[in-house]
Amino acid sequence: MTAGPEENRPTPLLVRALRREPVERKPVWFMRQAGRSLPEYRKVRQGVPMLEMCRTPDLCAEVTLQPVRRHGVDAAILFSDIVTPIEAIGIGVEIQSGVGPVVAEPFRSRADLDRLRSFEPEADLPEVAEAISIITGELGETPLIGFAGAPFTLASYLVEGRPSKSQERARAMQLEEPALFRDLLERLADISIASLRSQVEAGVQAVQVFDSWAGSLSEATYREAVLPVSRRLFTEIESLGVPRIHFAVNAGHLMEAMAEAGPDAMGVDWRTPLSQARRRLGEGFALQGNLDPTVPLAGPEVLERETRALLADAPELGHVFNLGHGVLPSTDPAMLTELVGLVHQITEKAN
């Protein structure tokens, strides 16, 4: 766990905003800020498979730091993938370019559960803590965000075998064999909990839990099949003492239910106005988001207009500026740098 010295460090802007404390200006970071939109990233990635990048501390640190250097964002996010811990316990997963994670032997029956042994980060994936140590050493006062997959999304990858449009096999398994599906989610929750604990112990100062595919579920199914497990995950990581963000794309219909899992902040998709999110969720959560990721593709005038409109609609307290989904690979990085400056300038408090 983090020791005494940290107590003398100022609490980062991001962490204060996630705790809904007053801030001198709004913090900004971008989902997928480390990635294909940056030429310096593409250069490092050349010829290196995704999961090898995640397991090579120097490379992982380098690409994690690139967007902080270039854009001046208020947080770094660990370069990784939600399937990294699963691969580390021996499930054959490959991240195929242009496709996403592909599982060699998809999960189909109870016997497959035995393949999901518990995850011991120190033994199975020590490279992540090493990378975090390098990154936090370089970052100074800028915080590093860690992350993990939520149980349903990890289960979807394992059952489908690859990214799919509507997670039909996973959802059919939930309908047909709810007990098996629940056991699968519980085991995956344990893996994500172990991963997040280890990331926080190594130095990350906030965590985000991605339930990327939850939007394919109806609210009733989410509440019945997923919420109890996600709630356990959030409860078990509460004692780590860092703010916990919960995010799914295309899941506006699940916002209240996902908030009931118990995070400190909700990431909001660009399709839900922040004022609506605030109204629906109440004052108890910070909000993160949610500029449409296509806005930075549309030129500086649109960027400024839409950013001002978003900030006018956003809560004053408890707001972290972000896109409503990941940075699109075709984004001109100069537009993101401009966006960071714009948010800082507009939200800076006159002192």
Add this chain to the structure above:
Amino acid sequence: MTAGPEENRPTPLLVRALRREPVERKPVWFMRQAGRSLPEYRKVRQGVPMLEMCRTPDLCAEVTLQPVRRHGVDAAILFSDIVTPIEAIGIGVEIQSGVGPVVAEPFRSRADLDRLRSFEPEADLPEVAEAISIITGELGETPLIGFAGAPFTLASYLVEGRPSKSQERARAMQLEEPALFRDLLERLADISIASLRSQVEAGVQAVQVFDSWAGSLSEATYREAVLPVSRRLFTEIESLGVPRIHFAVNAGHLMEAMAEAGPDAMGVDWRTPLSQARRRLGEGFALQGNLDPTVPLAGPEVLERETRALLADAPELGHVFNLGHGVLPSTDPAMLTELVGLVHQITEKAN
């Protein structure tokens, strides 16, 4: 236009349900009922490109009729694709297996508008009216549903060049060049209006307008950029005198706005409970849907349980039973046949 003799035919169950008139049992049909789930379809399709099928009246009629023969559904839906009229006016479009429509030269600027000349169904695509004539001759009292793409979805295909996850180029064009984007939508609306008019004149008894990709828009953007054009489309086809269904997947947040376009019925995605749709839309619309398409993958017990639950939640008047999205290719057709019987049996009025 249809002439005298039809007036002596009984009004089909589907049409009465779409008009919210009392029915002796609920009508059932399935989006993508003609398609890959049927072995007899796969046999006919072998080696025949999709758009060639659509332009060959005998083949089009055959695959349109197959699910009516097999399942006893209460409506046929014309086998076609929303890009068929666009291809017929000379835009290079190919439907690639496993991908979807791919446009040879995507739309990028105002100059591209000139490539979208007006669509003259009788001259450009007479095969569709021929197919409709064959189909309605075979169907007897079972109605045939026609369809067209909504302007935004057609525009997305043209601008993106292929199916895309979040229509980023199309949405960026809307942000950056709203006047151009609007002109593109208006022109595409004219094409869909011409197509629907011709289909009704040839004998279809209801139409469905698919705005498949609208769900990537926020409600504010939908209302500003899309709704006025979709509203014009629905207004102009009103005089055709057949019920008009409006459908989008993953667009629960747009339900009220899409209903304002003025259809008679709203297709509902499986993620929005029918009772919620009824509450949000009021009594003025019939509802179509919305069994989760994964339910037929999960065995007969789940099928019966979920079907009963759905019917208990559905409005008594003005409900057409359907899936909440298209039939999944991996569906066992026997399950769909069973589902039709189940809905008929449960909803049959004792006389």
